[in-house]
Amino acid sequence: MGMSSLFFTTFPGLTGKIIDSVTSAFFYFIVHGLFHYIIEYGASTMELLMNKPYLYTEYYAKIYSEEFNTVDCLEEALCNSYLYEHARQFKIDRKFLKELLIKQGPGYNDFVSYIGQSFYSGIRTILSQIKFCKLKSFRNDPVESLINELDPEYYLLADNIPIWLHERAEIVR
Numbered sequence: 371m372g373m374s375s376l377f378f379t380t381f382p383g384l385t386g387k388i389i390d391s392v393t394s395a396f397f398y399f400i401v402h403g404l405f406h407y408i409i410e411y412g413a414s415t416m417e418l419l420m421n422k423p424y425l426y427t428e429y430y431a432k433i434y435s436e437e438f439n440t441v442d443c444l445e446e447a448l449c450n451s452y453l454y455e456h457a458r459q460f461k462i463d464r465k466f467l468k469e470l471l472i473k474q475g476p477g478y479n480d481f482v483s484y485i486g487q488s489f490y491s492g493i494r495t496i497l498s499q500i501k502f503c504k505l506k507s508f509r510n511d512p513v514e515s516l517i518n519e520l521d522p523e524y525y526l527l528a529d530n531i532p533i534w535l536h537e538r539a540e541i542v543r
């Protein structure tokens with residue numbers, strides 16, 4: 371409610387428009403979260419290709435959680451960059467959004483470093499963080515094509531979701 375209220379009172383094109391402000395606030399959160407999902411999608415694809423089922427789990431514990439709310443939390447920077455790049459699609463003024471996002475904490479406000487073509491080098495870096503479970507990898511493989519960010523609808527199709535299939539169920543203790 372706070373975000374839609376902010377849009378309703380200050381954002382160009384949304385001031386005084388209740389339904390549009392609520393809709394734009396909804397997409398504000400959804401689009402940021404969508405890119406978290408897209409990163410996990412790329413991680414799952416790597417896990418399947420490499421036959422290593424815990425790449426994302428290990429990255430989450432040793433990198434994301436350790437660096438959360440610091441300048442090294444690349445995942446939040448990329449999610450905000452993705453949000454910024456798609457803002458016009460849900461009627462949010464990018465100039466105002468930029469001012470809003472810059473006031474957020476470390477990591478989140480580093481999205482400005484990943485606008486435009488830098489976004490793709492950011493994707494390459496985070497996939498290497500996940501692949502090697504290292505914050506600063508000795509190499510960043512050109513695997514950004516694992517993330518097809520140009521076609522968000524791709525991720526809405528159930529048959530495009532990478533999943534593990536096990537031949538035998540194991541007893542969970």
Ligand SMILES: [Zn+2]
Nearest residue numbers: 402406446449
């Ligand atoms: Zn986030």
